[in-house]
Amino acid sequence: MAKTMKRIAVLTSGGDAPGMNASIRAVVRSAHYFGVDVYGIYRGYDGMINGSFVEMDDRSVSNIIQKGGTILKSARSEEFRTKEGRKKAYQNIKKFKIDGLVAIGGNGTFTGAEIFHKEYGVPCIGAPGTIDNDLYGTDFTIGYDTAVNTALSAIDKIRDTADAHERIFFIEVMGRDTGYIAVRSAISGGAEMALMPETKTSIQDVISKLKYGTSHSKASHIIIVAEGDEIGRATTIAEKVKKALPGLDTKVTTLGHVQRGGAPSAADRVLASRLGLGAVEGLIKGKTNVMAGVINRTLCYTAFKECISKKKPINNDLIRIIEVLNGRKYK
Ligand code: F6P
Numbered sequence: 001m002a003k004t005m006k007r008i009a010v011l012t013s014g015g016d017a018p019g020m021n022a023s024i025r026a027v028v029r030s031a032h033y034f035g036v037d038v039y040g041i042y043r044g045y046d047g048m049i050n051g052s053f054v055e056m057d058d059r060s061v062s063n064i065i066q067k068g069g070t071i072l073k074s075a076r077s078e079e080f081r082t083k084e085g086r087k088k089a090y091q092n093i094k095k096f097k098i099d100g101l102v103a104i105g106g107n108g109t110f111t112g113a114e115i116f117h118k119e120y121g122v123p124c125i126g127a128p129g130t131i132d133n134d135l136y137g138t139d140f141t142i143g144y145d146t147a148v149n150t151a152l153s154a155i156d157k158i159r160d161t162a163d164a165h166e167r168i169f170f171i172e173v174m175g176r177d178t179g180y181i182a183v184r185s186a187i188s189g190g191a192e193m194a195l196m197p198e199t200k201t202s203i204q205d206v207i208s209k210l211k212y213g214t215s216h217s218k219a220s221h222i223i224i225v226a227e228g229d230e231i232g233r234a235t236t237i238a239e240k241v242k243k244a245l246p247g248l249d250t251k252v253t254t255l256g257h258v259q260r261g262g263a264p265s266a267a268d269r270v271l272a273s274r275l276g277l278g279a280v281e282g283l284i285k286g287k288t289n290v291m292a293g294v295i296n297r298t299l300c301y302t303a304f305k306e307c308i309s310k311k312k313p314i315n316n317d318l319i320r321i322i323e324v325l326n327g328r329k330y331k
Contacts, residue, residue: 007037013105016074018142019143020272028058034281045077045079105128128307131147168251192222293307
């Protein structure tokens with residue numbers, strides 16, 4: 001029998017992502033719509049341990065749908081990894097009479113929720129909030145679309161100066177384990193190459209591509225590098241290329257945390273609203289230990305275990321587009 005939800009709590013944890021505020025808003029307003037009280041927990045699991053709970057009403061989420069970051073703040077909690085930390089967290093869950101939890105975040109967030117549920121049986125639902133888009137159980141994560149658009153607007157600007165000075169630019173985008181931001185920003189930015197953990201590219205491939213391009217009157221090149229690429233970070237790759245082709249004018253731009261901020265795109269706001277509502281409805285219906293996601297335009301729930309352990313491969317068609325649209329085979 002599903003536990004009746006009278007009061008739930010919501011938190012954001014891990015790396016922040018544009019659209020987290022829109023999902024907090026959706027959780028708070030959906031819960032109230034169904035007559036359920038909501039508490040916000042500040043600083044993710046750290047706040048659960050320290051008792052940073054605050055009751056939220058509909059007005060406490062006014063005017064946040066368009067804001068980046070998270071009004072609840074975020075953290076990667078070391079203490080929650082310990083049994084003692086989770087015990088303290090549970091004591092606060094009991095103290096504030098919380099019947100269920102919505103955790104907005106990525107892999108680490110759901111790993112924590114899964115263990116916590118196993119130990120204390122608190123019903124918990126996740127909403128995928130990470131710019132990396134590396135979660136199984138949803139086609140897109142909240143924040144990914146905005147991050148790609150942020151990267152793209154930087155790439156467009158760099159393209160202007162790359163063209164003016166006839167330079168080779170290595171642009172590093174986020175993604176320590178995945179090339180989702182790299183692949184989409186590379187296609188939309190018209191990049192010559194994208195290097196990412198999912199594809200094995202040798203430094204020799206990069207050099208051959210550049211040699212071919214420069215010998216066929218290509219004046220500038222844009223190469224997108226996911227920070228987790230197996231060859232190394234963009235600076236390392238650029239140094240290796242410069243050593244082999246000293247005549248080329250190479251530059252590196254690391255986009256970094258700029259990709260995590262800013263107003264969420266319309267797509268992210270819609271996704272966040274849908275998943276916030278989906279998480280609350282799921283809890284009310286008795287679902288637990290699952291993440292709400294959207295696959296093929298349909299709302300679905302996937303066990304945390306699967307979301308954490310399964311890989312969501314990048315569609316090979318997307319990877320091919322970059323190569324095919326960049327001219328003839330060069331090998
Ligand atoms: O998980 C999202 C992400 O932005 C990764 O792409 C990146 O590697 C990491 O977070 C950076 O984390 P932090 O802000 O803790 O340095």
